[in-house]
Amino acid sequence: MHGLINRAxxxxxxxxxxxxxxxxxxxxxxxxxxxxEAMLVYDDAVTGRVLATLAERxxxxxxxxxxxxxxxxxxxxNTEALRRLMRFGGESFTExxxxxxxxxxxxxxxxxxxxxxxxxxxxxxxxxxxxTAGPGIAGFGHVVVGLLRAMADDYGALxxxxxxxxxxxxxxxxxxxxxxxxxxxxxxxxxxxxxxA
Amino acid sequence: xSGAVTLSSAALSALMPMHLLVGPTGHVLAAxxxxxxxxxxxxxxxxxxxxxxxxxxxxxxxxxxxxxxQAGRRLSLQFxxxxxxxxxxxxxxxxxxxxxxxxxxxGIGAVSAVAxxxxxxxxxxxxxxxxxxxYLVEAKSAAMEESRRLNLKLxxxxxxxxxxxxxxxxxxxxxxxxMEEALARLTRHRARFGLIHLDLDRFKAVNDTLGHAAxxxxxxxxxxxxxxxxxxxxxxxxxxxxxxxxxFPDTADTRWLSGIANRIIARIEEPVPFGEExxxxxxxxxxxxxxxxxRPDPERMLHDADAALYASKRAGRGRATVWRAAGxxxxxxxxx
Numbered sequence: 001m002h003g004l005i006n007r008a009x010x011x012x013x014x015x016x017x018x019x020x021x022x023x024x025x026x027x028x029x030x031x032x033x034x035x036x037e038a039m040l041v042y043d044d045a046v047t048g049r050v051l052a053t054l055a056e057r058x059x060x061x062x063x064x065x066x067x068x069x070x071x072x073x074x075x076x077x078n079t080e081a082l083r084r085l086m087r088f089g090g091e092s093f094t095e096x097x098x099x100x101x102x103x104x105x106x107x108x109x110x111x112x113x114x115x116x117x118x119x120x121x122x123x124x125x126x127x128x129x130x131x132t133a134g135p136g137i138a139g140f141g142h143v144v145v146g147l148l149r150a151m152a153d154d155y156g157a158l159x160x161x162x163x164x165x166x167x168x169x170x171x172x173x174x175x176x177x178x179x180x181x182x183x184x185x186x187x188x189x190x191x192x193x194x195x196x197a
Numbered sequence: 198x199s200g201a202v203t204l205s206s207a208a209l210s211a212l213m214p215m216h217l218l219v220g221p222t223g224h225v226l227a228a229x230x231x232x233x234x235x236x237x238x239x240x241x242x243x244x245x246x247x248x249x250x251x252x253x254x255x256x257x258x259x260x261x262x263x264x265x266x267q268a269g270r271r272l273s274l275q276f277x278x279x280x281x282x283x284x285x286x287x288x289x290x291x292x293x294x295x296x297x298x299x300x301x302x303x304g305i306g307a308v309s310a311v312a313x314x315x316x317x318x319x320x321x322x323x324x325x326x327x328x329x330x331x332y333l334v335e336a337k338s339a340a341m342e343e344s345r346r347l348n349l350k351l352x353x354x355x356x357x358x359x360x361x362x363x364x365x366x367x368x369x370x371x372x373x374x375x376m377e378e379a380l381a382r383l384t385r386h387r388a389r390f391g392l393i394h395l396d397l398d399r400f401k402a403v404n405d406t407l408g409h410a411a412x413x414x415x416x417x418x419x420x421x422x423x424x425x426x427x428x429x430x431x432x433x434x435x436x437x438x439x440x441x442x443x444x445f446p447d448t449a450d451t452r453w454l455s456g457i458a459n460r461i462i463a464r465i466e467e468p469v470p471f472g473e474e475x476x477x478x479x480x481x482x483x484x485x486x487x488x489x490x491x492r493p494d495p496e497r498m499l500h501d502a503d504a505a506l507y508a509s510k511r512a513g514r515g516r517a518t519v520w521r522a523a524g525x526x527x528x529x530x531x532x533x
Binding site: 037081084085091190 | 333
């Protein structure tokens with residue numbers, strides 16, 4: 001599993017449950033492990049063990065952890081760079097949904113060895129979508145659900161996001177957008193604010 | 198003109214939000230909405246094109262005709278007044294000498310232009326890759342930052358490992374390997390240097406009667422004595438159980454080195470408290486300098502310093518002896 005994904009899990013654990021919980025989890029999952037490096041690649045089994053150990057240690061089901069991870073990636077100040085990259089997808093939540101088809105390609109442009117499952121958006125009726133994720137990363141669907149819910153909030157859209165299924169062959173997510181501009185979303189300027197990382 | 202198309206100004210603005218329509222007199226007739234946003238206070242329409250913009254390529258066109266001579270080629274221009282945003286662009290003539298149509302873009306300066314003018318995605322045509330470029334710039338910066346962090350961490354780990362590999366764990370002095378490297382470097386560069394070989398006297402007695410912990414305390418005290426007497430540029434190493442070697446770059450003055458050796462020995466002779474006991478040891482030293490050899494060789498010099506050291510031992514310990522080229526150690530070895 002790519003280091004960026006592992007590191008996302010690590011930062012989520014550190015920022016949500018504290019550095020000491022993370023250290024315990026890392027050591028229990030993989031003796032000697034203190035942290036992941038974003039630019040290295042790790043054995044998939046290590047990621048699975050870290051997730052299982054974190055679930056056990058925090059008493060949270062792994063699916064819930066993954067969903068919270070998706071939300072964390074958009075909402076937490078420590079991952080603001082990622083939220084900005086997502087917001088480049090479009091000026092409204094609906095436009096953002098359309099841009100998900102290109103997400104895997106965009107990610108590969110920036111980090112060539114980070115291969116995400118391809119996403120495909122289908123519009124069934126106005127405001128009613130389903131998003132299909134290809135296979136490749138176990139639990140990816142749960143992360144995307146958490147991320148989409150947080151992005152809807154970020155845009156100020158009123159949307160219902162539900163996981164239809166997530167399995168070895170991929171995942172499907174149902175999205176209905178009741179109102180694209182329901183509330184004031186968080187701001188986004190193309191230019192990075194002075195002094196921001 | 199066959200194949201000519203007529204576009205509404207709204208269509209033109211949607212396709213090219215940074216266009217300029219210029220009349221036959223060289224005055225701007227209309228500007229695209231994004232370009233207009235750059236000068237909210239002063240409308241561009243009505244101004245003379247060549248007074249608004251300075252052209253870097255073609256160099257200083259004096260008329261619209263000059264500019265149109267470059268039709269279809271890449272133009273490079275910037276606003277004459279501040280902020281002097283730079284553009285690249287292209288100009289084409291309008292039919293029947295009615296003027297010119299220019300289309301501009303920020304080019305590589307997009308990142309700062311977007312920040313300066315607070316532009317949003319809707320200021321760019323969907324076919325314009327500027328927003329994708331901004332996305333890539335941010336994504337690459339984030340990835341680069343991670344790489345930089347990793348590099349710093351690895352560099353820190355590397356220098357710590359290197360430091361560890363050259364350090365004697367017990368005393369914190371350099372180890373034999375570090376000493377050999379320093380010696381090899383100095384002889385390779387034909388540098389002038391001196392070395393003192395030091396062997397503790399009565400150390401074994403401390404170890405045997407008070408135990409290894411006492412021995413370790415004594416070795417620590419010896420290390421402190423060495424550190425107190427040598428300069429930062431000198432290399433003080435523990436090269437055996439109770440053997441030490443100090444290398445003094447740029448110093449071949451045997452009298453000065455003897456003085457240092459005697460001061461070190463005097464410090465080592467100060468009793469070291471260990472629990473209820475006081476550990477008393479001394480040291481013998483052998484000295485040699487690079488200038489005593491036509492072609493200094495590390496092995497030879499270590500051997501000679503060792504010979505001088507044993508002369509000190511034979512002469513009654515607790516003293517320093519300078520090795521002499523004749524092969525007979527200096528008879529005037531000095532007691533500390």
